[in-house]
Amino acid sequence: MRLVITTSALLFASGCATVQKERGHSEVAALVEERIGRKTRWNQGTPEDAQVERHLDELLKGPLTSDRAVEVALLNNPALQSTYEELGVSQADMVQAGLLTNPSLGVTFGIPLTRDGELETEFSLVQGFLELFTMPLRKKVAREQFDAETLRVAHQALATAADVRKAYREVQARQQLVELRGMVLVAADAAAELATLQYGQGNINDLALVTEKAFAEETRLDLAREELALVEEREHLNQLLGLWGARTEWSISEKLPAPPAEEVELEQLESRAVKQRLDIDAARKQVSAQWNALELARSTRYIGRVDVGASVHGDPNGPRLLGPSVTVDLPIFDQRQALIAKLEAQHRQGERRLAELSINARSNVRAARARLMTLRGVAERYQRGILPLREQVVKQSQLQYNAMQIGLYVLLESKREQIGAYRTYIETIRDYWMARADLEQLVGGRLPGANEATEDQAPSHEREAPTGAPEPAPSDHPTPANGHPPSHGGHGATP
Amino acid sequence: MNRLPPDSSLAPREADDTLETTSSEPAGMTRRSMLASAGATLAGGALLLRANVAHARSAPSAPARRPAAPMRKDWLSPGLPGRDYRPVIVPNGTKLPWKIVDGVKVFHMVAEEVEHEFAPGIQANCWGYNGQVHGPTIEVVEGDRVRFYVTNRLPAPTTVHWHGLILPNGMDGVGGLNQKSIAPGETYLYEFTIRQHGTGMYHSHHDEMTQMALGMVGLFIMHPRRPVGPRVDRDFALLMHEWKVEPGARRPDPNEMTDFNLLTFNAKAFPGTEPLVVQQGERVRIRLGNLSAMDHHPIHLHGYHFRVTETDAGPIPASAQWPETTVLVPVGSTRTFEFVADAPGDWAMHCHMTHHLMNQMGHDLPVVIGVNPGGLDAKVRTLLPGYMTMGQTGMGDMAEMGMPVPKNSIPMMGARGKHDVITMGGMFTVVKVRERLTGDGDPGWYDNPPGTLSVAATSEELSRDGIDVNAVPRAEPASPGGKPG
Numbered sequence: 001m002r003l004v005i006t007t008s009a010l011l012f013a014s015g016c017a018t019v020q021k022e023r024g025h026s027e028v029a030a031l032v033e034e035r036i037g038r039k040t041r042w043n044q045g046t047p048e049d050a051q052v053e054r055h056l057d058e059l060l061k062g063p064l065t066s067d068r069a070v071e072v073a074l075l076n077n078p079a080l081q082s083t084y085e086e087l088g089v090s091q092a093d094m095v096q097a098g099l100l101t102n103p104s105l106g107v108t109f110g111i112p113l114t115r116d117g118e119l120e121t122e123f124s125l126v127q128g129f130l131e132l133f134t135m136p137l138r139k140k141v142a143r144e145q146f147d148a149e150t151l152r153v154a155h156q157a158l159a160t161a162a163d164v165r166k167a168y169r170e171v172q173a174r175q176q177l178v179e180l181r182g183m184v185l186v187a188a189d190a191a192a193e194l195a196t197l198q199y200g201q202g203n204i205n206d207l208a209l210v211t212e213k214a215f216a217e218e219t220r221l222d223l224a225r226e227e228l229a230l231v232e233e234r235e236h237l238n239q240l241l242g243l244w245g246a247r248t249e250w251s252i253s254e255k256l257p258a259p260p261a262e263e264v265e266l267e268q269l270e271s272r273a274v275k276q277r278l279d280i281d282a283a284r285k286q287v288s289a290q291w292n293a294l295e296l297a298r299s300t301r302y303i304g305r306v307d308v309g310a311s312v313h314g315d316p317n318g319p320r321l322l323g324p325s326v327t328v329d330l331p332i333f334d335q336r337q338a339l340i341a342k343l344e345a346q347h348r349q350g351e352r353r354l355a356e357l358s359i360n361a362r363s364n365v366r367a368a369r370a371r372l373m374t375l376r377g378v379a380e381r382y383q384r385g386i387l388p389l390r391e392q393v394v395k396q397s398q399l400q401y402n403a404m405q406i407g408l409y410v411l412l413e414s415k416r417e418q419i420g421a422y423r424t425y426i427e428t429i430r431d432y433w434m435a436r437a438d439l440e441q442l443v444g445g446r447l448p449g450a451n452e453a454t455e456d457q458a459p460s461h462e463r464e465a466p467t468g469a470p471e472p473a474p475s476d477h478p479t480p481a482n483g484h485p486p487s488h489g490g491h492g493a494t495p
Numbered sequence: 496m497n498r499l500p501p502d503s504s505l506a507p508r509e510a511d512d513t514l515e516t517t518s519s520e521p522a523g524m525t526r527r528s529m530l531a532s533a534g535a536t537l538a539g540g541a542l543l544l545r546a547n548v549a550h551a552r553s554a555p556s557a558p559a560r561r562p563a564a565p566m567r568k569d570w571l572s573p574g575l576p577g578r579d580y581r582p583v584i585v586p587n588g589t590k591l592p593w594k595i596v597d598g599v600k601v602f603h604m605v606a607e608e609v610e611h612e613f614a615p616g617i618q619a620n621c622w623g624y625n626g627q628v629h630g631p632t633i634e635v636v637e638g639d640r641v642r643f644y645v646t647n648r649l650p651a652p653t654t655v656h657w658h659g660l661i662l663p664n665g666m667d668g669v670g671g672l673n674q675k676s677i678a679p680g681e682t683y684l685y686e687f688t689i690r691q692h693g694t695g696m697y698h699s700h701h702d703e704m705t706q707m708a709l710g711m712v713g714l715f716i717m718h719p720r721r722p723v724g725p726r727v728d729r730d731f732a733l734l735m736h737e738w739k740v741e742p743g744a745r746r747p748d749p750n751e752m753t754d755f756n757l758l759t760f761n762a763k764a765f766p767g768t769e770p771l772v773v774q775q776g777e778r779v780r781i782r783l784g785n786l787s788a789m790d791h792h793p794i795h796l797h798g799y800h801f802r803v804t805e806t807d808a809g810p811i812p813a814s815a816q817w818p819e820t821t822v823l824v825p826v827g828s829t830r831t832f833e834f835v836a837d838a839p840g841d842w843a844m845h846c847h848m849t850h851h852l853m854n855q856m857g858h859d860l861p862v863v864i865g866v867n868p869g870g871l872d873a874k875v876r877t878l879l880p881g882y883m884t885m886g887q888t889g890m891g892d893m894a895e896m897g898m899p900v901p902k903n904s905i906p907m908m909g910a911r912g913k914h915d916v917i918t919m920g921g922m923f924t925v926v927k928v929r930e931r932l933t934g935d936g937d938p939g940w941y942d943n944p945p946g947t948l949s950v951a952a953t954s955e956e957l958s959r960d961g962i963d964v965n966a967v968p969r970a971e972p973a974s975p976g977g978k979p980g
Contacts, residue, residue, distance in 0.1 A: 183878060190875045194861070194868075194884075201865035396743070398879060402898035403742045403906030404886065405857035408875065415878050 024087035024150050031154035031278060032074065032161075035445030038067065040074040040157050042084040056247070063253040066168045069241060073164040074157060076242035083156045090149035097142030100135065103127035106311070124325065126309030130300065137296045144289035151282035155444075158278065160240065162441035166434050167237040172256050173430035174230040180423050181226040185219045187412045187419070192216035194408050212409075256429045258383065259376045264447050266369055269439070273361045277444035283357050287350040294343040301336045304329020361442065368439040375432040382425040390418040570688040571720065573600050574636020580718035582634060583732040583782065586769040586924070587761040588714075591624075591631035599640040599686075602633065604655065606677075606699070606711065607648040613740070613757050614767030614854070614920075616905045620746050621710035622649060622699075629734055629762045630697065630713030637692040637720045643685040645677060652676035655685065656700035657715060658786075659807045659829065662687040670701035677701075692719035693805050694782040694829040696734065704788070708749035710762065712736060712786040723810065727833060728777035733760045735794075735824065735846070735922065737787040742855050742904030752789055754858050758851040758921035765854075765923035766910030770937050771844070773836040775930045780804070781844075783822070784829040792851065792922060795821040796834075798842035805831035821847055836928040841913075841941040846922035854920035855906040856890065863887050891918050913940035 025042040033039050043049050052075055059068050074080065103125055110120030131138075195212035198204045238248050274280060306328050313321035397414040400406045440446055573595050576582045582590075593600045604624050611621045611628035624630030635641055647653050654676050656668035666687045670676035677683045695715035699706035714734050736759050739751035747757075757764050773779050784807075785792055800818040804811055807829035824830045845852060868884035875882040885892075900906050909917040917923075929938050957964065 186874060186878055190871060190878070193871050193874065194863070194866070197866040197868065197871065198861060198863060201863075203862040203864060203866070394879070396901065398881065399899055399901045400742060400857075401882075402885075403855065403857070403900040403904055404860055404890070405742055405855075405901075405906065407857075407859075407861035407863075408882075408884070409861060411879065411882075412875070 023091050024146065024153070025084055027147075027150045028084070028087065028154040028157060031151070032157045035158060035276065035278075036070065036161050036440075037446065038071045038074050038161065040080070040084075042087075043075075043081060060243070060247055060250045064168070064250045065254065066165055069168045069237065070161045070164050072241045072243075073160050077160050077164075077240060078242045080157055080160050081242075083153050086149060087153055090146045094139075094142040094146040097138045098135065100131050101128045104309075106309075120314065122311055122313040124309050124311030126307050126325065126327070129306040129308040129326075130303060134296060134300060137292065137299070141289050141292045141296060144285050144292060148282045148285035148289060151278045151285060155278035155282060158444065159441060162437045164237070164240045165437040165440075167233065167240050168252070169256065169430050169433040169437070170233045171230070171237050172252050172254065173426055174226070174233045175252060176255060176426050177423060178223070178226045178230050180419050180426070181219075181223040183419050184416055185216075185223050187416050188212075188216040188219035191409055191412050256426060256433065258429065259379055259432050263369075263373065263376065266366065269365050269369060269443050269447075270362045272445075273365045273443045274358055277361055277442075280354070280357050280361060280444075283350065283354040287347065287354055290343065290347040290350045294340065294347050297336055297340045297343050301340060302331050304331045364442045365439065368435060368442050372432065372435040372439055375428055375435055379425065379428045379432055382421070382428060386421050387425060390421045394418050570598075570640035571638035572598055574639055574718065574720060576634075579636050579720065580634075581727070581730060583632065583716050583730045584771075585632045585714070585732050585761060586771060587763045587767070588629070588732070588734075589625075589627050589631040591633045591713075593641075596642075599642050600635060601642045601644070603644045603646070604630070605646045605648055606653050606655075609710065611710065611762060612767070613738070613759060613762065614764045614905050617740065617757075617764075617855075617903055618745065619738075619740050619903075622706060623710045624713060628710035629736065630711065632714040632716060632732055633697065634716045634718070635689050636718045637689050639689045641687060641689060644682055645685065646682040647677040647679050650679055651706075652678050652701050653699050653706060653711065654683075654701045655697055657685070657687075658696040658698060658827070659693070660687070660695050660715065660717075661690045668700050689717050691809065692717045692723070693809055694732070694784060694807060694831055696784045696786060696807075696829065698786055705749040707786060708738070708751075708788055709747055710736070710738075714782070714784055716782070724804070725778055725833075727780040729771070729773050729836075730780045730782070731771050732782045732784075733924075734762075734784045735760060735787055735792050736762060736785075737790055737851075740855070742906050743901030745903060755788070755790065756853070756855040756858075758787075758790075758792075758846060758853075760922060760924050764905070765845075765917075765920050768924040770841075770925040770927045772932065772935060772938060773926060773928045774932045775836060775839045775928055777836050778833060779836050779926075780831060780833045782829060782831045783824045785824040785826050787826050789826070790848070790851070791823055791825045792846040793821045793823045793848065794830075794844065794922075795847045796832075796842065796844045796926065798838050798840060798926075798928075799834045799836070801832040801834035803830055803832045805829075836926075839928045839930050839941065840943075842926040842928065843919075844924050844926050845919065851922045852919040853890075855904055857906075860886070864889055 025040070028042075029040045041052055043052065056072060056076055059072050062068075064072075104127075106122075106124035106126065108120075108122040108124070110117075110122070112118055112120075192212045192215070195204060195209050199206075199209040234248075238244070243250070306326065309325040309327075311321075311323055311325055313323070394414050397406060397411050401408070401411045436447070574580060591602050591604065593602045595601070605626075606622070606624055607626070609621050609623040609626055609628045610618055611623065612618045621628040643655065645653075645655050652670065654668045654670040654674060657666070665673055666685050667673045668685065674683070695717060697713050697715050699711035712734065714732050716732055737755040738757040738759065739748040739755050740746070740757055741748065760768050763769070771779075771781070781796075781801075782805075783792075783794055797820075800820060801822075802816040802818060803822050804816060819832070822830045822832055850858070863884060863886045866884065866887050868887070872882060872884055883898075885898075905920070907920075909919050911917070927938055927941065929941075932938060952962075956962075
């Protein structure tokens with residue numbers, strides 16, 4: 001009986017055998033916040049969810065900024081929420097690893113078949129013995145798996161943030177492109193109107209009239225297509241933000257900002273990527289877990305299952321017998337060589353994947369930065385060269401118009417060309433911000449200086465939001481902390 | 496044939512005398528005067544030789560020494576202004592100075608780049624002579640011996656062709672054909688005797704298209720040794736030309752073939768043209784030369800009938816002269832007409848090609864006559880602030896609009912006149928005939944005597960003559976059938 005007690009005590013000693021709901025997410029939240037200054041939240045049907053909902057409405061009420069959009073997505077993106085559930089799965093595995101196999105209770109009844117026989121009863125309690133010794137190692141492996149999973153989930157959150165930033169820029173650009181298309185339509189409409197007036201006075205022929213009208217009609221369709229593109233981009237962002245119903249009424253009032261004054265050095269970016277990228281970290285953890293799993297397998301290769309038990313045998317005619325029992329696997333045929341080989345291969349595979357990931361990360365950072373710099377250069381040429389020159393072309397065209405050297409048609413054409421140049425500029429700026437979001441993702445966090453220079457024309461308190469409480473309209477919220485998604489970053493693991 | 500014998504061979508031909516005596520025209524230079532001057536032949540020849548030596552020394556790179564000049568002198572003593580001729584008036588123009596060296600009129604022409612003002616508000620980099628566009632007017636007298644030193648300060652070779660003049664073939668100035676072109680930095684010498692009177696011209700004859708389009712042209716006035724016909728009191732000389740200068744540009748476009756936008760008298764477009772000022776009753780001669788690139792110019796004078804007295808080949812017999820108000824001056828020609836200025840006033844004189852009465856107007860504009868822009872202007876202004884539809888009633892309003900235009904351009908027409916805006920530019924000037932003149936300058940606008948100025952009709956006048964301005968306008972059939980077609 002003492003053994004039973006001892007075993008029970010051991011069972012309790014193995015400890016923390018319960019599943020904690022928030023476990024893992026707090027680490028994710030901390031990782032994400034550290035990198036992009038925004039918190040994530042795992043909605044699990046708690047009363048706090050209602051606060052989050054209110055906060056979402058608050059975020060969507062005013063004009064949407066890029067940072068706010070990211071925040072909304074981190075709180076509300078359904079794919080991300082589903083990814084968070086993987087943390088539960090992984091955590092369950094970890095808890096599982098900390099549990100001993102349940103002891104087996106055996107009861108044997110001996111029913112006499114002859115008259116002189118008596119009923120015999122035998123009780124035995126058998127518990128796998130080896131587990132007690134391998135458990136810490138198993139728990140370590142599971143823990144590392146869990147950590148890796150945490151990193152992967154956090155990485156996913158960052159990827160979603162990057163997607164949001166890109167979708168946000170796309171919407172922002174599309175809005176401006178629609179506006180510009182509208183101007184082109186005004187120009188074409190004006191030309192068609194002039195043609196109609198001229199035709200009414202007999203000044204031009206049918207060919208000239210229908211040519212202008214056809215052009216105006218085509219321009220109208222161009223605008224319709226551009227507006228559709230805007231709707232599609234908005235819906236893309238709605239998907240990323242997990243919005244439906246009235247919440248899709250958000251608006252973006254800001255225009256695409258110009259690139260920040262300075263860019264980060266390439267050297268810094270590469271090392272930063274390798275250091276802080278969560279997927280790389282996850283791969284690293286994975287390799288470590290694989291090594292430990294391998295070690296576990298190796299250390300137990302000659303030890304099979306050892307079951308330790310106790311049995312009580314009651315014999316009516318004789319004394320009651322209590323005896324321990326041991327069952328030992330004889331590792332004669334299976335010395336886990338197959339398992340070990342498999343684990344070794346997996347470990348090597350993991351190491352190579354890690355190397356691949358690191359090399360690719362560096363390369364991708366270089367490529368993304370090159371793209372960023374090129375787009376920046378193009379944007380600057382537009383800003384400093386082409387756009388002012390196009391403006392001059394329009395201005396000089398107007399003078400030439402006043403001097404009756406050119407007519408309204410040519411004047412409008414110069415305006416259209418100016419608008420066209422501006423369109424290309426907007427597209428370039430958009431691509432720049434896309435490339436920047438890509439680069440941020442590749443580096444595994446916001447670029448240094450991103451907050452100061454680039455956060456649109458958002459009010460400064462919003463720009464500073466990442467680290468503090470971001471509540472923009474505190475009046476109807478008792479405390480800023482409540483308006484913000486609950487934070488569990490305090491005791492989260494830092495990678 | 497009022498001219499000296501042709502000088503195609505360097506030695507004067509004996510036959511010339513025969514020609515001279517058989518001429519039916521009054522001789523500008525008599526055989527007697529010719530023979531009288533022949534006495535100086537030897538000395539003159541020696542001097543000429545000396546001049547050549549001097550020239551060769553000053554310009555070592557000049558072509559090989561020319562052979563000795565003709566030994567027999569075939570020219571007269573230099574004709575002098577006031578004594579032998581009344582100088583022409585060149586509105587807006589200048590004259591080429593000369594000096595007499597050993598009985599020869601010596602001129603120095605410098606071909607060079609010139610900043611020229613076509614009218615207030617528009618200047619361009621042109622090519623001309625002696626700082627002028629057009630080159631200064633050359634004024635000589637029949638029988639003069641003239642010697643032109645031509646220095647080339649242009650970046651390209653050039654020559655001078657003496658347009659319409661009778662001279663030795665080697666002096667005709669066609670690059671490559673008659674002479675080597677004058678390289679930049681070189682100075683060439685042209686020398687010949689003036690054997691005719693009338694209106695000639697000069698211009699570059701190397702890369703003509705470019706050099707003439709840039710302004711290398713001028714007038715060459717040759718007075719008769721003795722007056723011919725009635726005495727003229729005012730002798731104006733005008734050279735016509737056409738240019739393409741894009742509004743805002745500063746260089747005439749030599750490649751233009753049709754779309755000229757600066758039409759000039761003496762390289763000035765109205766309102767840059769100086770008026771031709773005349774005292775009432777004076778006999779006026781107007782010489783017109785045309786060195787435009789592509790266009791003839793029908794020049795029309797208001798207020799008078801004139802008679803074309805000379806073409807560029809010489810005088811027209813009185814019996815062949817018609818009364819006219821317009822004379823067509825073809826490209827490469829000169830025409831001279833005369834009239835007595837008996838009607839005072841400000842009389843327009845202009846090319847009658849209406850597009851030649853424009854300054855730098857665009858020629859490829861949408862026609863918006865009759866168009867009521869309605870909401871169009873507001874719509875366009877959303878894209879182009881300050882836009883305004885123009886030209887709905889034609890171009891007449893443009894002169895007064897005062898819209899900002901490209902720098903260095905005079906796209907709008909005309910100038911303010913005494914009564915209103917003169918809606919003309921380009922090849923337009925005013926002949927100002929006055930009963931009394933206080934000087935040769937612009938006497939200002941003409942004061943029309945009472946009852947001689949058109950003004951708005953009064954209602955009394957309308958009712959007196961039974962004119963109903965609101966009635967359906969009437970016209971009567973002009974053919975017996977009464978119906979057209």
